[in-house]
Amino acid sequence: MYTRLISLIILGIGLTRASNPTVKLGKTTLIGLDMPGVHGEFFGGIPFAKPPIGELRFEPPVLETTLQGGILNASEFGVPCIQIPSASGMSEDCLTVNVFRPQGLTSKSRLPVMVWIYGGGFIAGSASIYNGSLIVQQSITRGTPIIFVNLNYRLGTLGFPTGSEAQSKGALNLGLKDQLTALEWVHTNIGAFGGDNSRVTIFGESAGAISIADLFLNSKLERFVRAAILESGSPATTSLFTSESGTSLWQTFARAVPACASANLNNTFGCLKSASVADIISATSTASKSSTQDFAFVPVIDGEGGMIPVLPSVLQSRGLVSRIPFIAGTNLDEGTLFTDQTVNSSAGVENGLLETQMPSTFPLPILQSAVARILDLYPDDPSLGSPFSTGNETFGLSSQYKRAAAINGDMNFQALRRAWIQSATSHGVGVYGYLFTDPQPNSGALGVSHSKEIVYVFGVQALTGDPAVALLSVQMMDYWISFAVSLNPNDGKGSKRPFWSPYTSTNQEIIQLNSANLTMIPDNYRKEQISFINSEPLLFHH
Incomplete structure (x- = not known):
């Protein structure tokens, strides 16, 4: 789901009419x-x-x-x-x-x-x-x-x-x-x-x-x-x-x-x-x-x-x-690409949330109460907004943009990924989770946005001049291929890479896909906020 398709500029690699299989x-x-x-x-x-x-x-x-x-x-x-x-x-x-x-x-x-x-x-x-x-x-x-x-x-x-x-x-x-x-x-x-x-x-x-x-x-x-x-x-x-x-x-x-x-x-x-x-x-x-x-x-x-x-x-x-069995993951700043950069007020954020939940089978006051709770959980503080880890920088936009982007990313991606993966593990399904956080140069207000991992998975970034980024691309391909071959991303073949622990009810960890810090992390970021979103799945059409 994105408004701009990522064209993989590798269509012509190795194609030739010298032989016809x-x-x-x-x-x-x-x-x-x-x-x-x-x-x-x-x-x-x-x-x-x-x-x-x-x-x-x-x-x-x-x-x-x-x-x-x-x-x-x-x-x-x-x-x-x-x-x-x-x-x-x-x-x-x-x-x-x-x-x-x-x-x-x-x-x-x-x-x-x-x-x-x-x-x-x-x-x-x-x-x-x-x-x-x-x-x-x-x-x-x-x-x-x-x-x-x-x-x-x-x-x-x-x-x-x-x-x-x-x-x-x-x-x-x-x-x-x-x-x-x-x-x-x-x-x-x-x-x-x-x-x-x-x-x-x-x-x-x-x-x-x-x-x-x-x-x-x-x-x-x-x-x-x-x-x-x-x-x-x-x-x-x-x-x-x-x-x-x-x-x-x-x-x-x-x-x-x-x-x-x-x-x-x-x-x-x-x-x-x-x-x-x-x-x-x-x-x-x-x-x-x-x-x-x-x-x-x-x-x-x-x-x-x-x-x-x-x-x-x-x-x-x-x-x-x-x-x-499945792998499920998200990017750090999923919401930025889908957030109106002109939003500049708390009322604008609130109205946007209400619009996306309509029509609703719940009375409007109930929906309004839930949206009010979300606004409480996501205060207008740019240091807490998305793109994350960018401090008080607002990129020339209203601080409400970063607030709305954080909410959109969590409601439509992060919360759902967490609920999906936790439900699967509770029923004994083998699952692995990830969070892609590799910094994207000159990304500005978009951060590590939706779709940015694709060029890593398809090996395009393995052709880059940055050795760390190229290695991460190869490692991600190896994780994906290993899982397809053996149902385990850790087959030990290909690039050297950290062990990716399975997600379980007692070990709720995901791998952070980052060229400078590829490591396991607890799946507890924004725990209170995401827990509230996941506590109201019918209200939010989940």
Whole structure:
């Protein structure tokens, strides 16, 4: 979940047409690209579902495990899904996967698999931004080779319709269903690439991590996955509402589509399926701007039998979630990127908090009382605000900005990560936690903000001229790969790095990922504040 995608400038590393590796899927031969610079091979743009166009627009994905035709040119990434802002080459026909693998594999190789799900606030993002070649290269170097896969899923109104009509037509949470369908495709086909479908780890950041957490709730994720890594995202990081609460938003969207100008606003799917992509994009933008939420078209509670039947905290308390081992972590200053830098009063902070909790099933006085308590717990003291550890510096902004950023980061990220991880350990799930705190040069009022760890995980920072930062990037790759291979980040292979202790009910510690101080720390920062937030999960739509 973020407004600016981080483009990994490694797309061209090692790609060449000097050799054309092939993989056979049924009767179809996939022709990929050799990547000698990283000892790897690439296969891209492989469909995993029927194109969700025409009558399949706003419909659940239809799995396709076999391909049409004798040959598929798999030498390029699949195109991005329709999104805002526009992405080059985007199309509705976008449900594809991409595979990076070491050279020389056969169907008998049976390597562990890491599947990446991108973020972007459920309104933007693309698998093509994330090149897994350096992760694959590091896995080879350390002697534990893996296969990297990423995927596209539908976004915005095409991926996350909302409202009563969408509920009645079974059209909620389509983007999550796309992801699950892609995982089923991987389970069925990754063996042909040399992968082991019993050793699949999914990982993602922001909306990608939120998606993974949502898949824990009622999708029987363990059918396709044995482990997960969640970077800056938990269930309800985007506040969860019922689909009915989005009816007005959906009607605003439909009203802005010319093809639906005379339609009954309670029966819009017919006209919307015939609308042009350009009109869908324009209307999505119009509706998003009308919403009080930062992210308008996101996963919703879809009721009994759905992907998210009730609030996650209810399922967690009952142990009714997939019991898959996972790593979950956050960055030091998660809230800064999502905080209005013009906020300059306590009333402004209060109103912002109230807006994001509406509509609420609780009487307004109860919500106001809870918000008042939060304001008490987060005083207007810049030395306590976010970006943290910056003293009284306000970066030319009101001190209320740092106050609001601290609250936003804790409510939407830190508190949820702590609740999620503690609930899992109480039910015997193997869990590891982290806090990424590596200083970001010239970051100003953003600090160690949301998404900054991505370039470390993907090895881009390993190419930096700063030896300490480069080492941290390699260490983080080694932790992630080790966990995917062995369900333990401490396999002793690759870079020398501190022991990462598992998070348990009696040992509530997380690792601090910092190039100057990589070490275990107690998970008790802002204990009183976060404990209060977590004491009211239903009130805060958690």
